[in-house]
Structures are given as C-alpha cells and as structure tokens.
Amino acid sequence: MGLRIVCGKSGSGKSKFIYDEINDRINSGENNKIYIITPEQFSFTAEKKLLENRKAIINAEVITFDRMAHRVLSETEGIHNNITKSGKSMLMYSILQKEKKNLKLLNKSDENIDLCIRTISEFKKNKILIKDLKNELENITDEYLKIKLKDMILIYEKFESNILNKYIDETDLLTKLENNIEKTD
Numbered sequence: 001m002g003l004r005i006v007c008g009k010s011g012s013g014k015s016k017f018i019y020d021e022i023n024d025r026i027n028s029g030e031n032n033k034i035y036i037i038t039p040e041q042f043s044f045t046a047e048k049k050l051l052e053n054r055k056a057i058i059n060a061e062v063i064t065f066d067r068m069a070h071r072v073l074s075e076t077e078g079i080h081n082n083i084t085k086s087g088k089s090m091l092m093y094s095i096l097q098k099e100k101k102n103l104k105l106l107n108k109s110d111e112n113i114d115l116c117i118r119t120i121s122e123f124k125k126n127k128i129l130i131k132d133l134k135n136e137l138e139n140i141t142d143e144y145l146k147i148k149l150k151d152m153i154l155i156y157e158k159f160e161s162n163i164l165n166k167y168i169d170e171t172d173l174l175t176k177l178e179n180n181i182e183k184t185d
Contacts, residue, residue, distance in 0.1 A: 019049055026059045034060040037068060066170075069177035073168065076180040083167035088117050095158045105144075106151040116155050123156065124171040130156050 008014050022034055038046045046062040063071070073080065083091070092113045100107045106116065123133070133153050140146045163169060168176065 015049070019052075022050070022060050023053050026053060031059070035068075036060065036062045038062060038064060040064045040066060065177070066173060069173045072177055072180050072184050076183045077176075080166065080168045083163055083169055087167070088169070089113055091159065091162055092116050092155075095155055095162070099154060099158060102154060103151045104147045106148070106155065116152070116159075119152060120156055120159055121169075121171045124169065124175070127175070130160070 006014050006018055018036065022036075025032075025034065036046050036050065043062050043064050050060055050062055093110070096103070096107065096110075096112060096116070106112045123129075130153060133149060133156070137146065137149055137153070140149065
C-alpha cells in the first residue's frame with residue numbers, strides 16, 4: 001500500500017485533484033481500496049464530496065485519524081474502550097485517595113485531580129515517558145520540584161497501570177497508531 005500526500009496552499013486545487021483522481025481510478029475498474037485520511041472537522045465535507053460518484057461508496061472511504069487508529073488497534077491489539085473525561089477523573093480521584101500517604105504535595109486537595117490529568121496529558125502529548133521523568137529526577141537540585149516530580153511519577157505510574165490493556169486514553173491514540181500501523185494492511 002502506498003501513501004501519497006497532496007499539499008498546497010488554499011485554493012490551489014488540492015481537493016479537486018484528489019477527487020478527480022479517485023473518480024479516474026474507480027471508473028478505470030481499479031479494485032484497490034482508496035482511503036482519504038482527513039482531520040475530524042473535514043470528514044463530513046469529504047464524505048459528501050465522495051458521494052458525488054456513486055461507485056466511490058464501495059471503493060473509497062473517508063477516514064479520520066481517530067477512526068484509523070481505532071481500526072488499526074482493534075486489528076492489532078484487540079478492542080479497548082476509550083476512557084472518558086469523567087472516567088479519568090474518577091480514576092485520578094481513586095489514585096489520589098489510595099496514595100494519599102505516599103504523596104507529599106499532591107495529596108492536599110481534590111483540585112489536584114484536574115492538575116494531574118492535565119499534567120499526564122501534557123507528558124503524553126510530548127512523548128515524555130515515566131522512565132524519562134525518573135532519569136530527570138537525578139538532575140534536579142530544587143527540593144520542591146523534586147518532591148512534586150516524585151509525586152507525579154507515582155501518580156503517572158498508577159494511572160498507566162490502571163488503564164493498561166483495559167482502556168485507551170485519547171492522548172495515546174496517535175502514538176498507538178504510530179506503533180501499530182506497520183502491523184496491519
């Protein structure tokens with residue numbers, strides 16, 4: 001399967017080029033499945049445009065990055081449920097309650113639930129792993145920062161172990177896609 005990226009500035013005819021080529025391939029009898037990978041906010045427009053050619057319904061498909069990730073993951077890892085915002089909050093509340101005696105700074109308030117969720121999301125978006133945080137811990141001289149980082153490492157570890165093989169955190173979705181896309185057709 002090949003990947004082709006069509007890029008250009010706004011109004012340069014990218015969409016017309018793509019749909020004309022899809023129509024040409026479909027009308028020539030080519031049986032290879034065609035995927036149009038698009039951001040979520042453009043999927044409806046792309047599907048509507050694709051439906052202008054009735055044959056495209058069978059041979060072409062608009063797929064968002066999230067949809068593609070879920071499809072690849074269901075094929076490679078099995079089906080997992082997404083953990084919702086409220087699910088994350090409940091899990092974080094549970095972790096903070098259970099680990100209260102082991103936490104030095106982040107055990108004081110329920111307001112830390114959102115702080116911890118946001119921090120873990122930022123770690124994941126920037127591909128900062130628990131082992132990276134542990135390695136960095138050695139270099140920190142500021143005691144306050146060191147204590148806070150130790151708390152975050154503990155919370156991050158507990159969060160990850162609780163969702164492992166059960167749920168998919170939406171911030172992990174594209175990373176999991178990247179790690180598994182080569183394992184599927």
